[in-house]
Amino acid sequence: MRVVLAEDQALLRDGLIRLLTAFGMEVPAAVASGPELVDALLEYRPDVAVVDVRLPPTFTNEGLSAAIEARARIPGLPVLILSQHVERLYARELLAGGGGGIGYLLKDRVSDVRRFVEAVRDVAAGGTAMDPEVVAQLLAGRGHEQTLERLTAREREVLAVMAEGRANAAVGARLGITEKAVSKHINNIFMKLDLLPAEDDNRRVLAVLRYLDG
Amino acid sequence: MRISRPIARARAGKALTSAGRGLLLALLALTVSLPLFIAGVLGFAYSATGIGILITPAITRWVRGFAERERRRAAAWSGVRIASPYRPRPDTSGDGAMLRLLRSWRWVWGDSATWRDLLWLFVNIPVGLVLGLLPAYLVALSVQFVLAVPMLAVTGGSVAYWWVAFGLGAVTLPLTPFAGGPILKAHARFSASLLSPAKQTLAARVGALTESRSQVLDSSASELRRIERDLHDGAQTRIAALGLNIGLAEQLVRQDPDAAVALLAEARESSGLALADLRNLVRGIHPPVLAERGLDGAIRALALTVPLPVELDLAVPDALPAPIESAVYFALAEAFANAVKHGGNRISVHVRRVEPDSLGEPILLVASVRDDGRGGARVQPGGGLDGIAQRLAAFDGGLAVHSPAGGPTIVSMELPCA
Numbered sequence: 001m002r003v004v005l006a007e008d009q010a011l012l013r014d015g016l017i018r019l020l021t022a023f024g025m026e027v028p029a030a031v032a033s034g035p036e037l038v039d040a041l042l043e044y045r046p047d048v049a050v051v052d053v054r055l056p057p058t059f060t061n062e063g064l065s066a067a068i069e070a071r072a073r074i075p076g077l078p079v080l081i082l083s084q085h086v087e088r089l090y091a092r093e094l095l096a097g098g099g100g101g102i103g104y105l106l107k108d109r110v111s112d113v114r115r116f117v118e119a120v121r122d123v124a125a126g127g128t129a130m131d132p133e134v135v136a137q138l139l140a141g142r143g144h145e146q147t148l149e150r151l152t153a154r155e156r157e158v159l160a161v162m163a164e165g166r167a168n169a170a171v172g173a174r175l176g177i178t179e180k181a182v183s184k185h186i187n188n189i190f191m192k193l194d195l196l197p198a199e200d201d202n203r204r205v206l207a208v209l210r211y212l213d214g
Numbered sequence: 215m216r217i218s219r220p221i222a223r224a225r226a227g228k229a230l231t232s233a234g235r236g237l238l239l240a241l242l243a244l245t246v247s248l249p250l251f252i253a254g255v256l257g258f259a260y261s262a263t264g265i266g267i268l269i270t271p272a273i274t275r276w277v278r279g280f281a282e283r284e285r286r287r288a289a290a291w292s293g294v295r296i297a298s299p300y301r302p303r304p305d306t307s308g309d310g311a312m313l314r315l316l317r318s319w320r321w322v323w324g325d326s327a328t329w330r331d332l333l334w335l336f337v338n339i340p341v342g343l344v345l346g347l348l349p350a351y352l353v354a355l356s357v358q359f360v361l362a363v364p365m366l367a368v369t370g371g372s373v374a375y376w377w378v379a380f381g382l383g384a385v386t387l388p389l390t391p392f393a394g395g396p397i398l399k400a401h402a403r404f405s406a407s408l409l410s411p412a413k414q415t416l417a418a419r420v421g422a423l424t425e426s427r428s429q430v431l432d433s434s435a436s437e438l439r440r441i442e443r444d445l446h447d448g449a450q451t452r453i454a455a456l457g458l459n460i461g462l463a464e465q466l467v468r469q470d471p472d473a474a475v476a477l478l479a480e481a482r483e484s485s486g487l488a489l490a491d492l493r494n495l496v497r498g499i500h501p502p503v504l505a506e507r508g509l510d511g512a513i514r515a516l517a518l519t520v521p522l523p524v525e526l527d528l529a530v531p532d533a534l535p536a537p538i539e540s541a542v543y544f545a546l547a548e549a550f551a552n553a554v555k556h557g558g559n560r561i562s563v564h565v566r567r568v569e570p571d572s573l574g575e576p577i578l579l580v581a582s583v584r585d586d587g588r589g590g591a592r593v594q595p596g597g598g599l600d601g602i603a604q605r606l607a608a609f610d611g612g613l614a615v616h617s618p619a620g621g622p623t624i625v626s627m628e629l630p631c632a
Binding site for chain 1: 482485486489490493496497502503505506507511514515518519
């Protein structure tokens with residue numbers, strides 16, 4: 001699996017390269033600024049881009065806008081955004097283009113190496129990996145939207161953990177319920193969100209998108 | 215001394231301009247100052263009967279409009295800048311029609327600037343008339359003196375008188391271009407003496423600024439203490455523990471790998487907690503989204519974290535000074551929290567830039583947060599809204615809370631932004 005990396009702090013960039021290659025991934029390019037990132041993505045067409053939000057030259061949200069620009073030019077390009085802080089606004093902008101292959105994690109999560117690598121793989125495979133803190137912000141900012149009001153409290157919990165990119169077994173373990181109960185809840189969620197089984201799209205991703213993209 | 219033709223023409227033009235402007239001042243003194251003064255006095259005198267209260271807004275508009283034009287005229291003609299002294303209009307949106315009239319009556323007559331305007335109108339009747347007529351009179355007189363010579367030649371009379379008249383005219387006529395300007399300036403100075411903010415007003419403002427400055431110093435000192443304490447009890451302690459755990463793991467890695475792994479796991483957790491601490495601290499000092507998106511984007515991001523639908527109407531000027539952006543951001547965050555606390559169903563936010571009505575006033579950034587909750591919000595000392603008020607006072611801004619029982623609540627704030 002090929003990963004293009006954008007991180008301006010050399011220490012963290014080297015650490016990430018070491019981490020990703022240790023797990024059998026290839027890093028053809030590791031850049032330190034927004035414009036370089038777009039060029040590298042267009043040149044190498046990686047399986048996934050891992051991008052720091054704040055990059056030179058402006059040190060604003062250069063990384064985020066470069067990622068969005070790259071996704072406009074390479075539709076469906078999986079992008080995992082890393083940041084020192086999470087904003088629901090940014091999650092929404094990332095998801096606005098539609099489709100999966102989006103991750104948005106706090107930089108701290110890198111320290112949980114296994115879960116971080118799992119998230120990189122999930123995103124590369126077209127899934128979503130939202131930081132629990134983004135999900136918490138979403139939960140705080142919700143409660144008034146009609147589609148989601150149809151869900152029970154438990155179903156919302158299940159959807160929240162799903163949004164982090166966890167599989168059924170992991171969802172069950174987190175909420176202390178059986179995997180079977182999880183899949184029952186998930187089916188109810190699909191039904192309530194009008195996601196019919198006949199559709200080709202990955203319903204899991206769609207449900208999460210509907211949930212995140214208020 | 216020879217004077218070239220263009221210079222002579224320019225000087226004649228100057229004399230005639232001053233004369234024309236003076237005539238206009240005299241005309242205004244008679245036809246506007248006098249009736250407005252009478253209207254103002256009658257408006258106040260009849261307040262008790264209610265009629266005065268009804269006509270006060272219209273009279274105020276005329277009087278202040280005329281005074282404002284005089285302030286602009288003084289600046290344009292004589293370079294005398296006169297700042298506008300009026301108190302800001304109270305926020306009466308949401309009041310009933312009667313209450314609104316009463317409050318605006320109190321706003322007008324409780325302002326010493328209104329009385330000074332009226333005094334100016336009264337004194338301007340003679341002063342405007344005399345000073346206004348003077349430049350034109352000087353020109354007319356000089357011309358008459360010079361023309362007196364041929365006229366007397368026709369009508370006859372004392373030769374000595376001819377020469378005296380001609381001599382006077384020949385001396386005064388070239389001086390008229392230089393007399394008009396100072397006379398108009400004298401009038402502008404007279405206007406400035408009554409139309410500028412009163413000394414007490416300025417003194418009161420200096421007092422308010424001194425007080426807000428010492429409040430700011432206090433609050434920034436306690437803010438620094440809080441940051442120091444947070445760092446000391448939070449991140450610093452956790453990072454120290456982190457170093458300890460890693461050191462222990464280093465010792466144990468050969469003899470007891472399992473224990474070393476457990477220590478390292480603990481160290482990782484500790485680093486995560488330290489980062490979370492720092493993140494919260496940073497959010498409280500300068501929210502990162504503000505650095506990344508500016509005030510507009512930061513308000514949008516803030517609105518998304520509020521558990522209510524928020525309607526945004528933002529016209530935020532670019533390139534605001536950073537301290538102002540952050541003051542407005544924190545003020546809005548507090549206002550949102552307040553709206554949620556009062557049980558509203560929806561919030562609407564307006565932010566815009568307001569150009570000043572008159573010369574010498576700063577451009578304002580005005581923000582309002584409205585919710586349809588149960589109302590009854592008050593600015594209590596030490597409370598959240600009081601905190602906003604102090605934060606804004608540091609920038610010479612202010613806060614008004616309008617929150618009748620039963621709602622809606624409107625928290626409006628303004629601060630000079632340029």
